[in-house]
Amino acid sequence: MTFFRRNFLWLLYFAFVAIALANKGDEPLFYSDGPYAAGKYIAWAMLISFLAYSIYCSTQASFIKSLPRILEEIWSRQIGLDLYIGVVMASFIIYLNEGSLLVLLLWLPPILIFANLAILLYVAMNYGSIVAHFVS
Numbered sequence: 740m741t742f743f744r745r746n747f748l749w750l751l752y753f754a755f756v757a758i759a760l761a762n763k764g765d766e767p768l769f770y771s772d773g774p775y776a777a778g779k780y781i782a783w784a785m786l787i788s789f790l791a792y793s794i795y796c797s798t799q800a801s802f803i804k805s806l807p808r809i810l811e812e813i814w815s816r817q818i819g820l821d822l823y824i825g826v827v828m829a830s831f832i833i834y835l836n837e838g839s840l841l842v843l844l845l846w847l848p849p850i851l852i853f854a855n856l857a858i859l860l861y862v863a864m865n866y867g868s869i870v871a872h873f874v875s
Contacts, residue, residue: 748852749797755849756860763864771867774874779866786859793856822854829858836869 743750760768771779796802809815830850834843849857862869 745801748802749794752849752853752856755853755857759849759860759864764868766865766867768864771870773867773870775870778870779863782859782863782866786856786863789859790856826850826854826858829861832869833861836865836872 769779769783770776830843830847833846833850834840837843846857846861850861
């Protein structure tokens with residue numbers, strides 16, 4: 740039971756990843772043959788690196804238990820605002836890419852909980868269609 744309590748957010752994240760991958764569109768998962776194809780590899784590398792570092796951090800200290808200490812610092816508010824401005828911008832890109840408020844609403848809870856871990860997954864999975872909006 741302690742394992743599940745200690746790793747609840749990670750279990751939730753990996754369940755989200757499994758659902759997202761099971762419901763992905765037609766775009767190839769790990770390669771792109773469109774413009775700027777190397778960006779897809781970079782997106783996956785960023786996701787995997789950030790995920791590995793996040794998992795490492797969670798082995799060093801509990802995020803939930805660290806939060807009160809972090810929030811005491813004035814910079815935590817600035818960093819939080821900065822993060823969630825980026826979340827709003829990324830959410831708008833998801834809406835523009837998908838053309839569906841429903842799809843955005845399905846992605847929104849994981850984005851609000853996991854922020855960049857969810858956003859990077861979306862970008863890696865949908866890199867080709869996102870880039871196509873900018874180069875066509």
